[in-house]
Amino acid sequence: MKQTTLGMALLASTVLAGMATAETTISIESWRNDDLVLWQDKIIPAFEAANPGIKVKFTPSAPAEYNAVLNSKLDAGSAGDLITCRPFDASLALYEGGKLADLSDLPAMGSFSAVAKSAWQTDDAKATFCVPMASVIHGFIYNKDAFAALNLTVPETEDEFFAVLDAIKADGTYIPMAMGTNDQWEAATMGYNNIGPNYWKGEEGRLALIAGTQKLTDEDWIAPYRTLAKWGQYLGDGFEAQTYPDSQNLFTLGRAAIYPAGSWEISGFNSLVDFEMGAFKPPVKAKGDKCFISDHTDIAIGLNAASPNAEAARTFLNWVGTSEFASLYANALPGFFSLSNHDVKMEDPLAQEFVSWRGECESTIRSTYQILSRGTPNLENETWGASVAAIKGTETPEAAGARLQAGLASWYAPQQ
Amino acid sequence: MISSKKGPKFRWHILVFLAPAVLVYTAIMIMPLFNTLRLALYSEVDNATVFVGLANFRTLFGEAHWADAFWNALGNNFWFFFVHMIVQNPIGILLAAILSHPRLRFASLYRSAIFVPTILSFVIVGFAWKLILSPIWGIAPSMLDMVGLKSLMAPWLGKEEYALTTLALISVWQFVGIPMMLIYAALLSIPEEVLEAGEIDGITGAAAFWKIKLPLILPSIGIISILTFVGNFNAFDLIYAAQGALAGPNFSTDILGTFMYRTFFGFQLQLGDPHMGSAIATGMFAIILLGVCIYLFAIQSRMRRYQF
Incomplete structure (x- = not known):
């Protein structure tokens, strides 16, 4: 009898503890290991401040190995919740293989032009599976x-x-x-x-x-x-x-x-x-x-179809479509330009020069x-x-x- | 009487002692090899793997751009092998002959110095030579300038006509220590009495090398040739480290190893195709098997051996 009570007490305490820290951790797969510091010091704190209850981990691998590492992680079911997307066929293959979720209905998609999304869509442009991040x-x-x-x-x-x-x-x-x-x-x-x-x-x-x-x-x-x-x-x-x-x-x-x-x-x-x-x-x-x-559309971020934290991950993806993210990213990495329709102010003069051509010329990929x-x-x-x-x-x-x-x-x- | 009825006792310890090697070798060599051969008979159609028989091989040898790439790689591979045979092995034999000279001083120093590159990583060798030969920062241009031969300097690794030969010579530089060591060991094992008997008959100096030593080390030269053949047709690392997976300029340094890697794992926008890659690997296996068989049956069995 005494033992059962103790057991119940323990069980109750774990449940309570679990409720007290109702916190989801989502992790991001990426090939941009150069940007680790930027994510840890700027982007993630900004997101976590705005969305208490969601913790984000940025776990990059080496660029040359990324595709191979990601594919084997996805096959083994150990990949992160969010997947950084290469443009075109590499990501399209993942979507068609059921590894990436369809994000066409994501509110954030409204912030991007058709050309910006073209790199992460099916050929008929019916489904979009990654939120565009940057172009070069x-x-x-x-x-x-x-x-x-x-x-x-x-x-x-x-x-x-x-x-x-x-x-x-x-x-x-x-x-x-x-x-x-x-x-x-x-x-x-x-x-x-x-x-x-x-x-x-x-x-x-x-x-x-x-x-x-x-x-x-x-x-x-x-x-x-x-x-x-x-x-x-x-x-x-x-x-x-x-x-x-x-x-x-x-x-x-x-x-x-x-x-x-x-x-x-x-x-x-x-x-x-x-x-x-x-x-x-x-x-x-x-x-x-x-x-x-x-x-050229170069980098985007998508949702692992098998993610157990899809809700939290979608919150993050919506945030990627905001002007806050666009300006954080573009200023921390001059030369990687936001693909969103937001008006992003950049400090770097050389980056400003490059991006000014968008106004004078027509863009293509x-x-x-x-x-x-x-x-x-x-x-x-x-x-x-x-x-x-x-x-x-x-x-x-x-x-x-x-x-x-x-x-x-x-x-x-x-x-x- | 009782013991003879039982017959010879089964010797379990042989199995026990063989087991580790057999198991390890089966797991990491034989299984993957046969699995690769099997993989070559399948293909991916609409996200499903289906058995296609020899279709991959028909594509490889029947479609112009596949066949051209394959024959180009095979031709380059033969040139790579040829350069090793006419440069690496004669130099190896010469070095061994010099090293085995009893009056040579610092022999062990030379021996180590020449052997050291063999234990270096391909990446280090490829990168170091790329820097040495670089027309911008390299030491090759200034060294040639010092002896007044600046006009001979060319971007060797960047020109289609020189790149493969340059890489073959870099590989020779790296591996010349192996034939040298094997021949050196063979030369040392020639008994003094044989040479002395020759000397009494008036065979000395160079003649002693050509008439006595060389015939006695021929089996070692045969082994070296077959090692070179297998090594060259499996080569990949040096080309990949120096020129990348696209084996530039314009595929002039593409050998079977790099061709297989590009096909199997994919490259840049090209997605990997394990089945075509396995077909190429099977081709490589067949070529190496054929070469080794020719050596074993046509050459090794006719070679004369001497017992002392």
Whole structure:
């Protein structure tokens, strides 16, 4: 009898204790281990202050391993409640496999435009499964001191761009442009998809390619290779073996004048350079032409379909759609721009410069990311090779276009 | 009388002693190997795994872009092997011959120095050589400049025509210690009397090496060749560490290992396809098996052995 009472008392105390701390802990899977401090010191405290009763844990893994680690965790049922989403097919595969929940009815989705959501939707745009967090914008970062010393102004047209490069080359103090072809992806991401949208008119050309009404052999898609072919002579000696970190170092050490960039470089560069940096958008063909920029949807956050704390997780996802989160994130990570419709004030001048182009130009995303890189051969990887070949001059732009078109047509029905 | 009726006693201790090795080897080598072969016969259709027979192999050898990539990787693999055979093994034999010279001083120092790269990680070797050969920060340009050969400097790892040979030579630099050690051991085991008998017949110096030592170390050279073959056709790490999974420039350094990795685990936007990856792995297994069989039946069985 005495023992039962004791047992009941113990049981009651656990129940009471459980009620007293009616607190849910949700955890976030991410590849951004660089941002750990930012999440722990800024984002999570701000959320927890507004939502007492929900605790958040940020548990990132290494970027290169993220997809593999996440997939095995999801299969084993040990993944976190919230999943940071890669754009397009990697996340779409998770949604179709039933690992990510449908978030179409989430109130926060109202804060995002259709283009912003396109990276985390089914092909028919019926279901959205991740809340967009940030995009990166392509352009060129330049060394303001170098430009001042050589009396150069920021180029707007392509002719001016090459005139500037010629002037830097003739002077000889600086390497005109810091880019290598060893790692291959820079040539496609910071080369082809940086300058390309001006040729294929952004979304218009990109969607036409997906619909099958334009081909990679069309002039709009070959012309960027022709321009890239002229870049080779302005890159440093031995650019064929120059890696991505080499290029970053060449620019931040002040040995190169122009760096074909993505805005994600801003925070890294800020801490390294001792000169003033500026940015200019990809040059247009003729003065006054409409400009297009690559404003690439890069990161979002979704809900693990098997999460036991779905309610708390949804609260967090709704908060991700608020202007509070947008401004916290954009200011802590200059160069990662909010995808929401909120008016976000940013402090960093270089980030402001990049984001100001959104007002002047039309935004698009990288041409190869949606649908077109689903088969084998993979169009994105093929574009890396073609861009490198164009810069090195080992393949004519026409031949590259024909090769890519043949590869795409071999598996993609609308292009057959 | 009683004991002879029982017949020979079953010797349980043999099983007990064999068991750990057999179990471990089965679990981590034989099972995965056969599972890989099995995986190659399946494919993923609408989120379900279905048996497709040899369809993956038909794709691999029948569709132009798969077949081109496969033959390119195989060709590169043969070149990688060829460079090792004509550079690594002769240099290894030469070094061993020099080291086994009885009047050489500091022999053990040289021996260790040449062997050390073998125990280094591929990542360290790949990264160190990338830095050495870097046209921007590397020491290769300034060293060539010192001897007036700056004009010979090229971005070797970035040019399609040189990259694979450069990587093969880096691998030779790393592994030359292995043939050297094996040959060195073989040379030391040649009895003094044989050499002295030759000397009495007037065979000395270089002639002694070619006529007496070389025939006696031929079995070791055979073993080294087959080790090189298996090692090269399984190679992956150095290429991955130095050039990444895309084996640039323009797939000129792509070997079967990197091709298999890219296909199996996926790369960048390309999602992984374990079934096609297993088909390639099966191809690699067949090639290595064939090479080893040729060696065992055509070469090893004809090799003459000498007993002292």
